[in-house]
């Protein structure tokens with residue numbers, strides 16, 4: 202289970218950025234940019250949660266805090282029984298994280314990249330082989346396993362990155378925009394992979410701008426606007442709060458309702 206409560210994260214701005222009047226974002230105050238002001242949500246073992254929000258809302262910053270890459274200024278994060286702010290190392294073992302900027306070693310093949318990370322997580326011998334082979338099959342990677350990462354297409358790189366992120370069979374999986382820039386077939390493979398994680402009772406949190414993926418995959422939605430989670434609940438509750446059966450309309454209505462109250 203994932204439970205996130207009252208997260209906050211701000212970044213100190215350079216003098217030039219702080220004194221510039223160009224930002225109309227109310228989160229820029231007193232020399233800081235308050236990227237995440239108040240984010241809370243939960244995701245149970247058999248659930249997939251979609252993290253939604255306009256560009257710059259604070260989704261990546263939130264996911265980076267969940268992955269332990271960033272330390273929150275306030276709030277709590279509990280993942281699979283670990284307080285990951287107090288015990289980031291234990292948390293890291295429990296989390297599989299795909300970031301938008303995850304890099305692969307260009308000179309290693311796709312297979313070598315995945316197996317290198319498997320070894321870092323302590324896998325070896327038959328356990329390593331069978332875990333990796335299962336991932337290669339599920340992510341349809343066999344045709345390019347021997348290619349160097351620097352020569353892989355965007356979709357091949359993304360599949361390799363996902364395999365690398367989950368090779369240690371994490372308790373929870375966190376994916377930052379996993380399908381951005383991918384073709385329909387690669388997207389479908391990744392959607393099917395997320396479904397399999399769900400059927401194995403692994404909670405998944407992923408950020409996206411694609412509401413069709415939310416409709417296909419998610420049990421819950423957390424909608425972040427200007428650093429604040431203005432909705433956290435089921436798809437049905439989302440449609441009801443947004444007064445529309447169309448996810449697009451519900452999205453816009455919830456954002457507008459939230460901004461009208463500020």
Ligand SMILES: Nc1ncnc2c1ncn2[C@@H]1O[C@H](COP(=O)(O)OP(=O)(O)OP(=O)(O)O)[C@@H](O)[C@H]1O
Nearest residue numbers: 212213234236254255256257258259260261262263
């Ligand atoms: N290190 C930083 N210093 C200053 N501002 C930052 C820093 N990191 C992020 N921000 C700002 O915080 C806000 C939230 O950024 P974030 O990347 O979390 O948004 P996002 O919801 O993931 O957006 P997108 O959908 O465009 O990927 C943005 O305005 C961004 O410019």
